[in-house]
Amino acid sequence: MNSQNGFLLSFIKYGENDAILHCFTEEEGFQTYFLKGIYTRNNKKKAFLLPLNKLNFSIRVGRSGSMQTISNLEILNLHDVYTDIKANTVVFFISDFLNQILRNENKNPAVFYVIDEFIDQLNNKNYQSHLIFLIKILKIQGVAPLLDEGNFLDPETGTFSHFSSHLLFDEEISLFWKSIISSPNPYDNKIPFSKRKVFLDSILVYYHYHISDFKTPNSLEIIQQIFE
Structure with a gap:
């Protein structure tokens, strides 16, 4: 048995009562886990299955090459982001985003830290935090603009x-990029509300050029609605 702390990126119901979880963990990077019985009637922990929830997983060691099984999970941080419509929309978009681009990521403390930091920013109602966060990810991956x-x-x-x-x-959108990249405190940069939609579009264009096999997240249309 070993213990892992990680962020839940996505989950799929499997059969009547079970689930398959995709997570980014502190010690092992991207992992896929099998969770048995989470959807049984009396299992209150199904409420933990929310995108980007930070959880502790107790992992049962199985056969080499087989999917690891969770024997227990506990929530680590309680946030209000899931009761705030704007924040909730951002969380679903970012989890969708990370579930794609972190699939081949091994242990990476810098990525784990910036996800934690991003959730704190969003919890404090910084509704532009996802824009900054996505550029911080580019810097960690070594493909941010020079x-x-x-x-x-x-x-x-x-x-x-x-x-x-x-x-x-x-020139204006490019200046936002330059300010965020060069700032020692990127989250202090302010993107005007009227420019956030086009700025996000510019980020997606950049990802298409620099992240292999990148596809626009399905949740883009939903998050764009909060900027209208």
Whole structure:
């Protein structure tokens, strides 16, 4: 038996009472677990199955190569993000996002820390925190734009130039990118409400260029609605 702390990224009901969980753990990175009996009538822990919930998993050691089984799970942090419509929408989008891009990620303390940090920001009603968070992930992955004197971000090369190369990356949007990348406290940067939709679009374009096999999360349409 071993114990893991991790963030729940997604889960799928399996049969009548069981579930398969995709998680990003502190010690082993991305993991897939089998959870037996979570959907039985009297199991109150089914309420723990919320995206980005930080949980402690007791893992039963099984045969090599087989899916690990959870024998018990406990919640580590209680947040209000699930009762706040805007925050809840952001959580579902980011968990959808991370479930895709962290599939091949091994132990990475920096990623684990920034997820924790992001949840705290969102819990404090920073409704632009996901925009900052996604750029922080790019920095950890080593594919964030390189800073230089240009005023226009070229999303394909990841450099700033003196001429615009993409419709979304005008001087204002490019300046947001540069400010966040260069700031010692990125969450202190403010993105005007009217610009958050197009700024998120610019982030997705950048991910398409720099993250292999990246696909726009299915929940994009839902999160875009909170910026209308």
